[in-house]
Amino acid sequence: MTEQVLVCDFSKGARVSFALAEIGRRPGEAATFICASRADFDVALAHFLDAHGHPKLKGAAVSARRSEENGRLTRLEDGMEITREDLRAALDIQRVNLVNCFVARALAMPKLRRGERISVQEGQPGEETVMLVLGPNYGLGNAALLSDGAGGWTALPGEGGHSSLAAKTEREWQVINGLRDLRGGVVRETAMSQQGFRDLWTILNALDDQTAPELSPAEIVERARSGDATACEVIHLTTVWLADMAADIALIMSATSGIYLAGALMDIIGDAFDAEVFAARFTENPSFSGFLSRIPVWRTAVPDMELIGLATLFD
Numbered sequence: 001m002t003e004q005v006l007v008c009d010f011s012k013g014a015r016v017s018f019a020l021a022e023i024g025r026r027p028g029e030a031a032t033f034i035c036a037s038r039a040d041f042d043v044a045l046a047h048f049l050d051a052h053g054h055p056k057l058k059g060a061a062v063s064a065r066r067s068e069e070n071g072r073l074t075r076l077e078d079g080m081e082i083t084r085e086d087l088r089a090a091l092d093i094q095r096v097n098l099v100n101c102f103v104a105r106a107l108a109m110p111k112l113r114r115g116e117r118i119s120v121q122e123g124q125p126g127e128e129t130v131m132l133v134l135g136p137n138y139g140l141g142n143a144a145l146l147s148d149g150a151g152g153w154t155a156l157p158g159e160g161g162h163s164s165l166a167a168k169t170e171r172e173w174q175v176i177n178g179l180r181d182l183r184g185g186v187v188r189e190t191a192m193s194q195q196g197f198r199d200l201w202t203i204l205n206a207l208d209d210q211t212a213p214e215l216s217p218a219e220i221v222e223r224a225r226s227g228d229a230t231a232c233e234v235i236h237l238t239t240v241w242l243a244d245m246a247a248d249i250a251l252i253m254s255a256t257s258g259i260y261l262a263g264a265l266m267d268i269i270g271d272a273f274d275a276e277v278f279a280a281r282f283t284e285n286p287s288f289s290g291f292l293s294r295i296p297v298w299r300t301a302v303p304d305m306e307l308i309g310l311a312t313l314f315d
Contacts, residue, residue, distance in 0.1 A: 002022050002023075003022065003023045003056075003058040004020045004021065004022055004023070004055050004056075004057055004058065005020070005021050005023065005057060005058050005059045005060060005061065005311065005314045006018065006019075006020060006057055006059075006060040006061075006091065007019050007020075007021055007027055007060070007061050007062075007306075007307045007310040007311050008045075008060070008061070008062045008063070008307075008310075009062070009063045009064075009101060009104065009304065009306040009307055009310070010035070010041070010062070010063075010064050010073075010075060010080075010082070011063055011064050011065045011101035011306060012137070012138075012264065013077055013138070014034050014035055014036050014077075015032055015033075015034060015035075016032065016033050016034075016035045016041060016044060017030045017031070017032045017033075017304050017306075017307060018030065018031050018032075018033070018044070018045065018048045019031070019304070019307045019311075020052060020055065021307075021311035021314070023058060023314050023315070024314070024315050025311070026111070026308060026311060027304075027307045027308065027310075027311050030303070030304045030307055031048050031051070033047075033048075035080075036078075037078075037080065038080050038081065038082075041080070041082070042090075045090065057091055057092075057093050058093070058095070058314065059093055059094075059095035059096065059097070059314060060087055060091055060093060060095070060096050060097070061096070061097040061098075061099065061104075061310035061311070061313050061314070062082055062087070062096070062097070062098055062099075062310070063098075063099050063100065063101040063103070063104040063306045063309075063310055064076075064082070064098075064100070064101060065100070065101055065138065065139065065141070066100065067099070067100040067103075067157060068098040068099065068100075071083055071084040071085065071098070072084070072098070073098045076138070076139075077138075082098070084096045084098060097310070097313050099155075099310070099313075100141075100143065100157050101141065101306050102133060102134075102141035102142055102143040102157065102158070103143045103155045103157050103309070104305075104306035104307075104309035104310050105133045105141075105143065105260075105262050105300075105305045105306055105309055106131070106132075106133045106143035106144060106145045106155045106156075106309065107145070107153070107155050107308075107309030107310070107312045107313065108302075108305045108306070108308040108309035108312070109131050109133060109145060109258075109260055109309075110131075110145070110153060111308055111309075111312060112260075112300065112302060112305075112308075115301070116300065116301055116302040117260065117298035117299065117300055117301060117302075118298060118299040118300075118301050119275075119296070119297075119298055120261065120275040120278055120279060120297040120298060120299055121275070121278070121279040121282065121283075121293070121295070121296060121297040122296060123258070123293065123294050123295045123296030123297065124294045124296070125256070125257060125258055125295075125296050126256040126257065126294070127256075127257075128147035128149070128151075128257055129146075129147055129254060129255070129256045129257050130144055130145065130146055130147070130253045130254060130255040130256065130257055131144065131145040131153075131255060131257040131258050131259070131260070132144050132145075132246070132249055132250060132253065132255045132258075132259045132260065133259070133260040133261075133262055133300075134160065134242070134245060134246060134249065134259070134260075134261065134262070134263075135242075135260075135261050135262040135263025135265070135266050135300075136189075136192040136193050136194070136196070136197075136238070136242070136263045136265040136266065137193065137194060137263040137264040137265050138193060138194055138195075139161055139189050139193050140160070140161030140188055140189035140192045140193055140245075140263075141158075141161060141263070142158040142159075142160040142161065142245075142249060143155060143156060143157050143158055144156040144158060144249075144253055144255065145257075147257070158249070160188065160245060160248075160249055161187065161188050161189035161192070161193075162187045162188070162189060163187060163188055163245070163248075164186075164187060164188070165179075165186050165187060165188045165190065165191055165241065166244065168240075168244075172237070174207055175191075175200065175203055175204065175207070175237060176191075178203035178206065178207065179191060179196075179199060179200075179203065182199055182202070182203065183199070188241065188245055191237070191238070191241055192238055192241055192242055192245075192265075193265070194217050194264075194265055196238075197217045197220065197234060197238060197265060198214075198215070198216070198217065198220070200233075200234045200237055200238070201215060201220050201230065201231070201234050204230050204233050204234060205230055208230065210230065212230075217265060217268050218268050220234055220235075221235065221268055221269055221270070221272050224272050225272055235269055235272055235273070235274075236274075236277060238265075238269070239273065239274060239277050239278050239281070240277065240278070240281040242261065242278070243277075243278045243279075243281035243282040244281060244282075246259050246261070246282055246297070247281075247282050247283075247284075247285065247292055250292060250295055251285075251288060251291075251292070255295060256294070256295055258295065258296040258297065258298065259295060259296070259297045259298070260297075260298050260299075260300050261297065261298065261299045261300065262299075262300040262305060266299060266300075273299065278297070279293075279297070282297065
């Protein structure tokens with residue numbers, strides 16, 4: 001009988017995804033449940049296993065927005081915990097990997113197929129060195145893959161979303177001051193997240209003496225598609241500040257094997273994302289513009305990227 005592993009992601013609020021994967025292969029179709037509590041999670045897990053005939057598992061891997069602490073993963077929104085010992089008991093297994101969701105996404109990068117990524121900057125990929133993944137959703141995550149020189153990769157988590165946000169124009173400085181007034185402090189995640197997207201909408205309208213209705217990120221993007229100048233500026237600021245962050249980490253880590261932009265906010269922005277604006281800001285460097293222009297950049301276009309990465313832990 002083919003050995004299988006269970007992969008699970010609960011980095012997207014109450015949305016929890018499960019899938020099974022044969023060792024060395026991609027996961028099968030994911031099943032998604034809304035789990036508002038740990039009890040809901042336990043019921044969803046039992047239902048998923050029952051629907052698949054209670055397979056004998058080799059191991060399990062779970063990802064969340066936070067990293068493992070003392071054998072547990074915690075959901076940021078409500079403190080729901082998943083522990084290694086609980087999963088060992090529930091699944092009758094010993095091996096349980098608990099990882100940050102962006103580490104899981106990083107592990108998926110070498111496994112993505114041609115149609116699962118969209119080119120932002122073609123670049124000239126060099127030998128296998130370092131790859132990056134970053135992107136906004138509820139927060140702003142990032143992780144890297146470091147080549148071992150023999151075809152393997154090691155994942156490295158990061159907390160770049162909590163690095164300082166810098167302005168390059170007077171308008172950007174005004175917006176950052178508005179964020180500081182609104183939130184009391186500013187890091188990159190303050191601006192580049194779903195909440196930050198809404199805050200940018202509010203602040204930009206206030207700077208232009210306009211009344212801003214409360215809108216969701218999706219509604220702001222729809223206004224941009226209809227030509228609303230303020231909504232377009234929200235997307236523009238998100239794009240250029242994400243490019244700044246990508247360039248900073250690329251330079252620090254010499255990430256010549258490529259950069260992947262991921263996260264649900266990127267999916268919401270969708271075709272309103274301007275690759276040329278991103279590439280222009282990404283390569284805006286007085287001494288290393290050429291270096292940055294050679295780094296390929298893609299947007300991801302695959303659901304449940306975390307599950308693909310988690311399955312690689314058992315390759």
